Amino acid sequence: MPDNKPTLVEVIRSLKEYQGILRKGHSWMFREIVGEFFGEDAGFMSLGEHEVVLTTDGIWEKVIEADLEWAGFVSILVNVHDIYAMGAKPVMAVNVISAKSSDDLKKILSGIERGIRLFGIKMVKGHLHPESSRNSIDVAMVGIGKREKLLRSNTAKSGDEIVIAVDTDGQFHEKLPYNFDSTSKPRDIFIRQFESMIHIAEEELVSSAKDLSNAGILGTAAMLLEVSNAGGIIDLDKIPTPDGADIIQWLKCYPACGFVCTAENGKEAVKIFRKHSIEAEIVGEVDDSKLLRLKLGNEEGVFYDFRREGVLGIWKKRQNYK
Numbered sequence: 001m002p003d004n005k006p007t008l009v010e011v012i013r014s015l016k017e018y019q020g021i022l023r024k025g026h027s028w029m030f031r032e033i034v035g036e037f038f039g040e041d042a043g044f045m046s047l048g049e050h051e052v053v054l055t056t057d058g059i060w061e062k063v064i065e066a067d068l069e070w071a072g073f074v075s076i077l078v079n080v081h082d083i084y085a086m087g088a089k090p091v092m093a094v095n096v097i098s099a100k101s102s103d104d105l106k107k108i109l110s111g112i113e114r115g116i117r118l119f120g121i122k123m124v125k126g127h128l129h130p131e132s133s134r135n136s137i138d139v140a141m142v143g144i145g146k147r148e149k150l151l152r153s154n155t156a157k158s159g160d161e162i163v164i165a166v167d168t169d170g171q172f173h174e175k176l177p178y179n180f181d182s183t184s185k186p187r188d189i190f191i192r193q194f195e196s197m198i199h200i201a202e203e204e205l206v207s208s209a210k211d212l213s214n215a216g217i218l219g220t221a222a223m224l225l226e227v228s229n230a231g232g233i234i235d236l237d238k239i240p241t242p243d244g245a246d247i248i249q250w251l252k253c254y255p256a257c258g259f260v261c262t263a264e265n266g267k268e269a270v271k272i273f274r275k276h277s278i279e280a281e282i283v284g285e286v287d288d289s290k291l292l293r294l295k296l297g298n299e300e301g302v303f304y305d306f307r308r309e310g311v312l313g314i315w316k317k318r319q320n321y322k
Helices: 008-016 019-037 061-066 068-085 102-119 187-202 216-227 247-252 266-275 314-318
Strands: 043-047 050-058 089-098 122-129 136-146 161-166 179-181 208-211 231-235 258-263 279-287 291-296 299-305
Touching (some): 008 291, 008 299, 019 216, 050 068, 061 068, 061 136, 068 089, 068 102, 068 208, 089 102, 102 136, 102 187, 136 187, 161 216, 161 266, 187 208, 187 266, 208 216, 216 231, 216 247, 216 291, 216 299
Parallel strands (some): 089 122, 231 291
Antiparallel strands (some): 089 136, 161 258, 161 279, 231 279, 291 299
């Protein structure tokens, strides 16, 4: 960790100004449309002995502008993340792509092809808008999980331990300081890390789970607690962190493989994650305070008071916000 470690006040201020978190603030507007799946990584339905899981993501224009090949790859990665986070296995995908030129399209497709090869996804349909005024990438994906074994985001319970599991063996993207790439390792190791979530779901080892998204490590943990109508405390010094990484940069980043879970016995989840070659630690505890508090060294402060603020904006809905 760098010697010029920031204060907790500086960490909180920087995170609450981070666009990756702020852009989630309109999510509450979809609450009525999405219904029971609001705040979840994916929706699902039962089919025989299985759950069919469905999710979709569009790639942030800042990522597209910085690196088209990486944006294409991430369009697969983010959907895979969502499905594994629920304890299911991703299997098929469709896409909608806009491309300004054939060269841009080739770069986008190169990234998508790398992603589907890595994860063994079958791309079954696509739609292209050629010669568009801008580049855009949207992908939807289907996964399969065991019936009644899926993990939810809104089921964290007071007294649960909070576990952060994240692959720290990688590097920050050279053009995107808040993207952390750990995908260069052998495929079997990388896939094994993700499949830890299937094991955890089927063994019913956690109460709730969510993938670490572009809201960053703490933004994602906050979303999980917010939709669970809970609070909690997280010790930043316990979060797995790459050697030498700046704490604020790391807490804002989207890691190539990472999850937050809550569990009555966090040690069991940590054991599984480590067995699957992903670093994990118990970093805090859930409570019913409706406050997310953070610790850093001897400092402690409130990150979110969910009674009057939040990442997803649920509090606005509660107050009939217009």
